[in-house]
Structures are given as C-alpha cells and as structure tokens.
Amino acid sequence: MARQLITFHLGTQSFGLDIMAIREIRAWSPTTRLPHVPHYVAGVVNLRGTVLPVIDLAARLGWEPTSPTDRHVIIVAQIGGQLRGLIVDAVSDIVTAQDEDIQPAPATSTDAVVPYLEGLVALEDRMVMVLDLPGLTTDVDLPEAA
Template identity: 70%
Template sequence: MHRQLITFEVENQVFGIDIMAIREIRAWTPTTRLPHVPSYVAGVVNLRGTVLPVVDLAARLGWRATEPTSRHVIIVTEVESQFRGLIVDSVSDIVTIPVDALQPPPATAGDSVVPFLEGLAAIEDRMVMVIDLPKLTDNAAIAAAA
C-alpha cells in the first residue's frame, strides 16, 4: 500500500500533506485580517464566493510569522468538510511513499512542531515531515473565521 503526498517548504523545512486532502494550490492572494483570532490565522480570502480562513503554517508551528510575497502560495485543504488555506513558502512535488515508510515523530520536549505531525518519511536525501491536518486545523478560532 502506498500514499501520495504533496511536498512543500516552510522555513527551509520540507513538509508533506496527503494529496487526498488537497483541493487546490493557489497563487498568493492578500488576506483580510479579522479581529480576535489567534496570531497564526492570517485572515480570510474569497474562494469563488466562499470565505476561506487562511492559516500561516509557520506561525501555527510556533515559528516566526510569514511575511508573504508573491512567491508564497496558499494550499487549500479539506478536512471533515471544512476548507482551510495554508500559507507555505513553495510547493515542491508529488511523492509516493509506502505506508510503512512513515516513522513516528520523535518525542522531544518543547518542540512546537511534533504535536502536528503524523510522522516522518525519508525521501531520497531529505526528511519529510508529514502534517496531521486534523490536529493542525482542529481549532474553534479557525472555524469562527469562516
């Protein structure tokens, strides 16, 4: 059994998301900020008449907030019928990995990224951190932005 992942970069680190959860990849569009949302919610954009909450993935992972440019992209994901956008630095490619190639993330104290990982996969000469989208987007504040 195999899985296909879209790989992308945030802060020079390689991440992956299951391709079945991705609805589209959009060029950067400025967001409209909302009051009273967590700092990692960059705002909302209009997705063909639907309000799409956009999460700054770097900020959500506990890193410094992204200062988006025209080179950034928004990955539109769907988890449990909820659409979310993720700001990433760049999209790399589609990779196929055996299901058993996914290793559990290390249990490191104080690491803000590990709680949002499904696992790690060695692909060629790089380590890909596979995002657990339900954990990443499980937040009432994000839902309220929609």
Template identity: 70%
Template sequence: MPRELITFEVEGQLFGLDVMAIREIRAWTPVTRLPGVPHYVAGVVNLRGTVLPVVDLAARLGWPATEATARHAIIVTQSGTQVRGLIVDSVSDIVAFPDDALQPPPAPSGDSVVAFLEGLVTHDDRMIMVLDLKTLNADEAVLEAA
C-alpha cells in the same frame, strides 16, 4: 498501496500533506485580516464566493509569522467539513511511498512542530515531516467564526 504526499517548504523545512486532503493550490492572494482571531490566522480570502480562512503555517507551527510575497502559495485543504488555506513558502512535488516507510515522530519536547506531525519519511536523502491535518485543524471552533 503507496501513499502520496504533496510536499512543500516552510522556513526551509520540507513538509508533506496527503494529496487526498488537498483541494487546490493557489498563487498568493492578499488576505483580509480579522480582529480577535489567533495570531496564526492570517485572515480570509474569497474562494469563488466562499470565505476561506487562511492560516500562516509557520506561525501555527510556532515559528515567526510569514512576510508573504507573490512567491508564496496557499494550499487549500479539506479535513471533514473544514476547509482552510495554509500559507507555505513554496510547493515542491508529489511523492509516493509505502505506508510502512512512515516513521513515528519523536516524542514531543519543547518543539511545538512535533505535536502536529503524523510521522517522518525519507525521500531523496531529505526528511519529510508529514503533517497531521486533524491536529493542525484542532481549533475548528475558533475558525468557524472566520
């Protein structure tokens, strides 16, 4: 059975997340900043009456913080009971590929991005870094306060 990903860009790199983990894709909405949260937590937004923590994905991956504009998007993800938004530069496409096309990520070195990858897949001559949402959300206890 083929696997489907939503692909998106952050810092010029192509990433993917399993479509089943995506609740919705929202246009950029300014966030309310919170004190005492990790540097990569941009803040919170109101999602139909629910407080949604929003993570700056670039900062979470160890890159410079995003200077968000109206051109950015927020991908609302769900992993178990944890719902949060991810700030991305742009959303690209839905891509399908067979499970056996997913290659393991390289061994972690000094690059913090590798630690968050489930694997890599090639599509239309581009490499898609498939994010592991559980690893990305490993700080669940910290964000529950948000």
C-alpha cells in the same frame, strides 16, 4: 499501502500532506484580517465567492510568522469537513510513500512542531515531515466557510 504526498517548503524544511486532502493550490493573494482570532490565522480570502480562512502555517508551528510575497502560495485543504488555506513558501512535488516508510514523530516535549506531525519519511536526500491536518486546526474556532 502507498500514499501520495504533496511536498512543500517552509523555509528550509520540507513538509508533506496527503494529496487526497488537497483541493487546489492558489497563487498568493492578500488576506483580510479578522478580529479575535489566534495569531496564526492570517485572515480570509475570497475563493470563488466563498470565504476561505487562511492559516499561516509557519506561525502555527511556532516559528516566525510569514511575511507573504508573490512567491508564496496557499494550499487549499479539506480539514475536518471544512476548507482551510495554508500559507507555504513553495510547493515542490508529488511523492509516493509506503505507510510503513512513515516513521512516528519523535517523543519530545520541547519541539512545538511534533504535536502536528503524523510522522516523518526519508526521501532520497531529505527528511519530509508529514503533517496531521486535523491536529493543526483542533483549537481554531473559525466559522465554516460561507
């Protein structure tokens, strides 16, 4: 079965998310920090009157935290019945991938990214890491958006 993925960049790496989980893509807006949240939770933003938790995706994947600029965007995704924002460098395009083209993530205990991957897909000149959205937020204890 074919799936459409929104592809985006974190540094030089390409990632993909199932388009059905994406609610919108917003321009960067500063977050309000919250006390006692994991280091990768950048804070919250106002989404048309709703408090939207925002995750620094690079920090969540174990990389250097993002220093957001006006060029960054927030991907608003439906994760486990709740809306969450993901800070990314830039959104690329929408691609179609067959389920059989998505290869399982390699088994390695040293790569912090692998637990959050659904798989990898080769697209022309690049490898796209397909993220497992529920896996990204399994230990994020944030209140449901108000």
